[in-house]
Amino acid sequence: MSEKTYLQALNEALRQEMERDPNVFILGEDVGQFGGCFGVTQGLFDTFGEERVMDTPITESTIVGAATGAAAAGLRPVAELMFVDFIGVAMDQLFNQAAKMRYMFGGKTTVPMTLRMPQGAGIGAAAQHSQSLESWFMNIPGLKVVIPSTPYDAKGLLISAIRDDNPVVFLEHKLLYGMTGEVPDESYTIEIGKADVKREGSDVTIVATSQMVYSALEAAERLKADGIEAEVVDPRCLQPLDKETILESVKKTHALVVANEAVSFAGPGAEIVALAAEEALEYLDAPVKRVGAPFCPVPFSPPLEQAYIPNADDIVAAVKSIR
Amino acid sequence: MALSKKTLIHMYETMNRIRLFEQKLQEFFAAGEIPGFVHLYLGEEAVATGTCAALTDTDMITSTHRGHGHLLAKGGDLKLMMAEIFGRQTGYCKGKGGSMHIADMHLGILGANGIVGGGGPLAVGAALAAKYKKSDDVAVCFFGDGASNQGTTQEALNMASAWKLPLVFVNENNGYGISCPQCKSMAVVDIADRAAAYDMPGVVVDGNDVLAVHEAVTEAVKRARKGQGPSLVECKTYRWRGHFEGDACTYRCTEELEEWMAKDPLPRFEAKLLESKTLTKKEAENIKERIVADVEAAVAFAKESPMPPVSALMEDVYA
C-alpha cells in the first residue's frame, strides 16, 4: 500500500493486467511513446512495445470498432479516446456494434473491450472538450458504465473492467488525475456494480459521482457544523447501478440529494431520483433534489466555467432546502 | 503568375500579422495568462496566407483547432481574437469559445473547431449552400494530415466530388498528428494521392512558399467557381512548436526542426519581394512596426476588457 495518484493507479492497473494476460493490449491516439494525452499510458510502450501499445491514426470510429472486433475475435483491448467528447465520431461503433453484438447474435459472442475516456470541465478546454456524458452510455443496454472517483477505486475497477466480458465504458475525470490516495501495490479487483459509502451519516443521503464525490464530502463537513450528518454514497458504476446500497441509505436518512457534473436535465441523477421515487417514496421525508450542470454547453471563460460546474455550495444549498 | 503589388504586400502583411500575433500568444501562455489550450500556427503562415489571398470576403472557410492563422488570413480582427483567447466578454464569441472556437460569419469563417475532422462536412454544407444559391462563392476546408485519416474528411471529399461542389480542400501537412508521425498513421506519402479515389485533382505544393500555395489554390478556386468541382491541395509544411503550448515535444528531433526553421516562409517571401523591388527594406520595417503596435493594442484591448458576467451563462443556448 502506498500513496498514489489516480493517474498512477490507472497506469498500474494497465501494467499489471498486461503482465498477467498477453491478450490485453492498448490502442488509441498518442498512447505510445507520448504516453497518452493526460499521461495515463506513460511508460507502457517502453515495457510492452508497439505491438501492445498501439498508436492509431486519428479515427475514433475505427479505434472503437477495431477494439470491438478484436474483442469479439478473442483479445482484450483497452482503447483510449483522448476526451469523451470525441465519442460522437465513434458512436455507431460503440452503440450499435459493441453494445449490441452479443444480444443480436443470441449470446454467441462476448465483447471484452474497455473504452477509457476522460471527461469533465475545469481546465478551460471549452464546449467540445469538457462534457460529462455518462447518461448517454447508461441508456444503452449492453454497455457497462464505470465512473471511479478515488485512486483506489480507479485501479480496482479498471482491472475488473479489463477482465469483464462486456464492453465497459470507463469514465475518468481530468481533474482527478492528480488526486492522491492509498492504493495497494498488488493487483486487486472491485466488483463492477458495487457502490461505496464514502461517508456515513444519518440525516441525508448524497449520491455523488466522479469529481462531485469530493464536493459532496466537503459539503458534508460543512453541514456537520449545522448539525446535519450527510451520508455520501458513490455508486462508482452507473450501469449496473447498485440500487440496494442507495435505497438502504435513503431508508436510513429519509432524504436524497444527487450530485453529478453532467447536465442535470435527463442526466444520471434523473435515474437515481426515479429509483428513490419508485422504490422508497414512503421513506422520504422531503422532496428529492438534483445538483448538476445547467442546461448549456460548457463555456470557455474561467468565471463562466466556474459558474457552470456544480460545487459544494450547491450541494449544501440543496440539502438545506430539504433539511 | 503576375500578382499585383497590392496583393503581394497584403500577403506579406498577413504573414507577419500571424507570426507576431502568435509569438505574443506564446509569451502570454508561458506567463500563465491564457486559459485552456493554445495550438500555435508558427511556421505554417504561408498556407493560410496563400490560400486566403485567393478568396473573396464572401468565400467561406472551415478551420481547425490550429485556427489563428486561418482566421487572421481571412481578415479576422486582431482585437476581437485576442480578447476571445483571453476569455473576455468583448471577444469574438463573448468569451464562450476561446482559441479553439473563434468564428466570424461576416468574413465567411465558419469557425475554428475542436474536433479533428469536424470541418470537412461543414465545408461541404457551405459549398452546397453556395451552389444552391448560385452565389459564385467557394468554400475552403483547412485540415491537417492527422485529420485526413478521419472518416468525416474522406466522406466530405467523396460527397463534394459526387455533387461537384465548389470546394477546395487545403491540406496542411506538417508531418505530425500530435506525436504521431505521418509514416505511422498512413501508408501513402502524399495525401494528394487520395484525391484520385474521388476523381478530383490532387496537387502537392511547398507549403512554406506562399506564392506556390497561392498559385495552386487560385487554380483550384477557379475550377470550383466554374462548376468543375472540388480539388485537393496538399501543402507540405512544418509546425515549429509542440502540438499545444506546454507540449515538451520529445517525439521530434531538433535536426528536423532546424531543417524546417531554415525554410522559414517569412524571410523567403521577404527576400523575393526585396529582390523584385516590390518592397524596400524600409517599407518592410515599417510594416512590421505597425503590426507590432497593432498586436500590442489588441493585447491592451483584451486586458482592459471585462470577463463575461455570470448572467451570460445561459445566453445563446437557443436562438
Ligand SMILES: Cc1ncc(C[n+]2csc(CCOP(=O)(O)OP(=O)(O)O)c2C)c(N)n1
Ligand atoms: C475527433 C478528435 N480526435 C482527437 C482530437 C485530439 N487532437 C487534437 S489535434 C490532434 C492532432 C491533429 O493533427 P492534424 O490534423 O495533423 O493537425 P495539426 O495538429 O498537425 O495541425 C488531435 C489528435 C480531437 N480534437 N478531435
